[in-house]
Amino acid sequence: xxxxLALVLxxxxxxxxxxxxxxxxxxxxxVAAPASQDARIAAxxxxxxxNATAVAAxxxxxxxxxxxxxxxxxxxxxxxxxxxxxxxLVRKKNILGTMMQTFAMMAVITVLWALVTYSLAFxxxxxxxxxxxxxxxxxxxxxxxxDYAATIPLQTFMVYQLMFAIITPxxxxxxxxxxxxxxxxxxxxxxxxxxxxxxxxxxxxGKGGLLNATLGGRFPCLDFAGGTVVHVTSGVSALVTALYxxxxxxYPKIPMPPHSMVLSFIGACLLWVGWFGFNAGSALAAGTLAxxxxxxxxxxxxxxxxxxxxxxxxxxxxxxxxxxxSGAVAGLVGITPAAGFVSPMSALWIGLIVGVFxxxxxxxxxxxxxxxxxxxxxxxxxxxGTLGAVLTGIFANSAINPIFGAGKATGLLEGNAHQVVNxxxxxxxxxxxxxxxxxxILFVVDKTLGLRVSEADEREGLDLSQHGEEGYDWAH
Amino acid sequence: xxxxEAVIQPSKLDExxxxxxxxxxxxxxxxxxxxxxxxKGHTEFYRGREYAVDLLPKVKLELxxxxxxxxxxxxxxxxxxxxxxxxxxxxxxxxxxxxxxxxNDERGEIAV
Numbered sequence: 001x002x003x004x005l006a007l008v009l010x011x012x013x014x015x016x017x018x019x020x021x022x023x024x025x026x027x028x029x030x031v032a033a034p035a036s037q038d039a040r041i042a043a044x045x046x047x048x049x050x051n052a053t054a055v056a057a058x059x060x061x062x063x064x065x066x067x068x069x070x071x072x073x074x075x076x077x078x079x080x081x082x083x084x085x086x087x088x089l090v091r092k093k094n095i096l097g098t099m100m101q102t103f104a105m106m107a108v109i110t111v112l113w114a115l116v117t118y119s120l121a122f123x124x125x126x127x128x129x130x131x132x133x134x135x136x137x138x139x140x141x142x143x144x145x146x147d148y149a150a151t152i153p154l155q156t157f158m159v160y161q162l163m164f165a166i167i168t169p170x171x172x173x174x175x176x177x178x179x180x181x182x183x184x185x186x187x188x189x190x191x192x193x194x195x196x197x198x199x200x201x202x203x204x205x206g207k208g209g210l211l212n213a214t215l216g217g218r219f220p221c222l223d224f225a226g227g228t229v230v231h232v233t234s235g236v237s238a239l240v241t242a243l244y245x246x247x248x249x250x251y252p253k254i255p256m257p258p259h260s261m262v263l264s265f266i267g268a269c270l271l272w273v274g275w276f277g278f279n280a281g282s283a284l285a286a287g288t289l290a291x292x293x294x295x296x297x298x299x300x301x302x303x304x305x306x307x308x309x310x311x312x313x314x315x316x317x318x319x320x321x322x323x324x325x326s327g328a329v330a331g332l333v334g335i336t337p338a339a340g341f342v343s344p345m346s347a348l349w350i351g352l353i354v355g356v357f358x359x360x361x362x363x364x365x366x367x368x369x370x371x372x373x374x375x376x377x378x379x380x381x382x383x384x385g386t387l388g389a390v391l392t393g394i395f396a397n398s399a400i401n402p403i404f405g406a407g408k409a410t411g412l413l414e415g416n417a418h419q420v421v422n423x424x425x426x427x428x429x430x431x432x433x434x435x436x437x438x439x440x441i442l443f444v445v446d447k448t449l450g451l452r453v454s455e456a457d458e459r460e461g462l463d464l465s466q467h468g469e470e471g472y473d474w475a476h
Numbered sequence: 477x478x479x480x481e482a483v484i485q486p487s488k489l490d491e492x493x494x495x496x497x498x499x500x501x502x503x504x505x506x507x508x509x510x511x512x513x514x515x516k517g518h519t520e521f522y523r524g525r526e527y528a529v530d531l532l533p534k535v536k537l538e539l540x541x542x543x544x545x546x547x548x549x550x551x552x553x554x555x556x557x558x559x560x561x562x563x564x565x566x567x568x569x570x571x572x573x574x575x576x577x578x579x580n581d582e583r584g585e586i587a588v
Contacts, residue, residue: 255527257520316521326523363524376523 097462235382304331
């Protein structure tokens with residue numbers, strides 16, 4: 001596909017050499033002094049080489065432009081997107097505490113990424129984790145890395161991937177909302193970046209990672225934009241944390257309705273828009289694959305919003321705004337691993353299936369088990385991510401993305417049943433790593449700092465008890 | 477000099493206010509309030525969890541008027557605020573000992 005683009009650009013440049021000012025004198029010279037055949041051939045060769053350089057530069061500029069915008073879009077998903085989405089869902093005494101948890105990730109994970117976690121995730125290492133060669137961003141410069149993304153500076157790739165490393169732990173905060181100490185949350189997240197995110201990102205996306213689909217993985221698992229790396233890890237860790245921490249005081253007897261559906265609505269819509277950077281950006285170039293992922297992303301979100309709303313309408317008599325936006329987010333989660341592998345029609349199916357599935361997880365399964373996953377981080381991201389990863393193995397199509405070679409069957413519907421097995425391996429590793437890693441971290445932080453705020457602080461709210469301020473000051 | 481406190485449906489505020497101004501009431505204080513009488517609240521659903529909301533949004537008017545204006549004011553409020561359904565609200569009347577205008581220390585009925 002990129003080759004095609006290069007050819008098209010090369011042809012365009014060949015037919016109209018004038019726009020390239022640098023080549024114009026050389027061309028004139030060739031015409032003016034036809035000294036010998038050798039000289040003309042040399043001049044032509046130089047022109048061809050110059051054109052190739054110009055084409056590469058043009059493509060790099062286009063790709064890099066899109067990738068920088070995508071990186072910014074993914075950051076927008078955390079702040080303000082997720083912060084507003086989660087912030088509106090908690091009680092008003094906890095809005096700043098909830099928003100600060102996401103914002104802290106934007107700062108802390110960034111510094112960590114620069115120091116060491118980028119290297120652990122994407123540096124050369126073994127099948128499970130990267131090495132320390134790229135610590136302090138050593139060797140992460142402005143030249144492209146041929147293996148990761150051949151047309152953009154490695155630093156663009158690095159900062160784009162950073163935005164994923166930020167939002168993933170931020171998603172977990174929905175599970176322990178309204179009751180975790182800010183200090184304990186910070187330590188938990190730092191350890192989580194080392195123990196869970198870095199190895200999982202390396203296994204799926206890193207060179208030589210165990211699950212990498214293109215760079216020599218033992219079990220090639222298809223995960224276009226982070227179904228397992230982002231959503232399964234965060235969702236499962238969320239469930240473990242909710243179970244370990246216990247319920248909020250008074251749950252489920254005391255009413256804890258969202259204090260501002262308006263904030264949540266704005267947040268969810270920002271998430272939807274930001275997700276184009278998340279999924280279409282994961283093409284790592286501005287070519288046709290980005291378009292395909294963009295379309296699939298949008299279609300799945302729409303179908304899932306409808307799926308959840310219809311399920312809710314039938315079960316509860318009314319389609320709620322919270323249901324519609326939750327459905328859209330569930331669909332976005334579900335299409336994340338599949339975005340660059342499936343057709344628009346498959347995306348509609350994936351969205352519909354995941355939307356309805358997450359509705360049942362949140363409405364019924366949570367009630368049956370009685371855990372207090374406060375903002376449904378598991379019900380949406382864990383459940384939706386897991387199902388989305390399986391569906392990717394079913395719907396992936398070589399006509400959209402011939403990742404295993406042109407015409408080679410990719411997903412189950414194309415006849416590659418084995419891909420579903422590889423997807424399940426990826427999911428199982430993500431679940432296992434998240435459960436074990438999160439439990440270890442929770443135990444360590446619990447025994448040292450203590451995880452929960454005191455009962456008095458919890459009743460007072462995180463805004464005052466953790467940050468000494470209030471989100472809404474009615475008195476002034 | 478008496479104080480009339482009326483708790484009414486928020487949607488009826490404009491009609492009540494106009495009716496009171498028409499009969500010569502010169503001032504009032506409006507508060508956004510929540511409360512309930514015999515009216516049962518409603519239920520809200522958020523992701524399958526049911527919340528009973530028994531404190532409903534209301535508007536509370538407070539006005540202090542001369543004795544002869546009390547009955548016309550009460551009638552004006554009743555006429556404007558009544559829908560005939562449960563939840564229309566209540567009116568409370570009490571005696572006021574003194575009224576003082578802060579600007580010039582005027583006292584009594586002239587100050588209301």
